[in-house]
Amino acid sequence: MAPQTESVYVSKTQHYLKVKKPLLERQRRARMNKCLDTLKTLVAEFQGDDAILRLDKAEMLEAALVFMRKQLIKQQAPVSPVPMDSFKNGYMNAVSEISRVMACTPAMSVDVGKTVMTHLGIEFQRMLQSDQQPQQQQHDLQSSSVSRPASPASSGYHSDAEESEAAASPQPASNNPMWRPW
Structure with a gap:
């Protein structure tokens, strides 16, 4: 007679405890480690x-x-104003450098040079106005007088007289194909 083998019945609970649970735990730890990394x-x-x-x-x-x-404390803390003077100085230095580079570029068009410098001047004026608005509001609250706007920034590209002429007539001042800063 051959020895009879007993079939061992493993319940679902026992199978889960022996096989599935350790596998699931390894997967959970792997996910945690991945997130930590x-x-x-x-x-x-x-x-x-x-x-x-x-x-x-x-x-x-x-x-x-x-x-x-x-980071949370930084978000909740009142933002201190950035010193605009240093930014303005840097901006004007950059404008001067752009003007110098364009003046040294042989094939630079006068129209392109004027367009670039006009744009930079407009942006500088916009920056000055946005900087002056809070100061002007504070000054208006303290005294009833109105403050004057700042004078336009000189970019070194053209004089204030040329600027007023350019504003009066939209045609280019010169038909010279080479751009010059004077």
């Missing part, structure tokens, strides 16, 4: 500091929380 990379990128990449998971999470709290 992504978070670590993002925080390192935003902070501009790669030191966070060498931290363990708990330290990295703490660093991420600190970073996010700082």
Whole structure:
């Protein structure tokens, strides 16, 4: 007589506990690790500091929380005004450099040069007006007098007289094919 093998019946619960649960747990941990790595990379990128990449998971999470709290505080804190004087100076230096480069470019068209410099002047005026509006409102509240707008910025491209002539007549002042800053 051959030995009879007993068929072992494994219930669904036993199968889940022995096979499925460890597999699901490994998958859950893999997802968590992937998300932690992504978070670590993002925080390192935003902070501009790669030191966070060498931290363990708990330290990295703490660093991420600190970073996010700082960002939240920055958003809630009143924004201090950016010193416009340094920006204006930089803008005017850039305009001067653009004017110089265009003057040195042999094939530069007068019309293109005027268009570029006019655009830069208009943008500078717009910047001055937006900067003056809060100051003017504050000044109007303090005293009833009206302040004068700032004088136009000289870009070094043409004189104020030429500017008023150009505003009066829309035709180009010169038919010279080479652009010059004077």
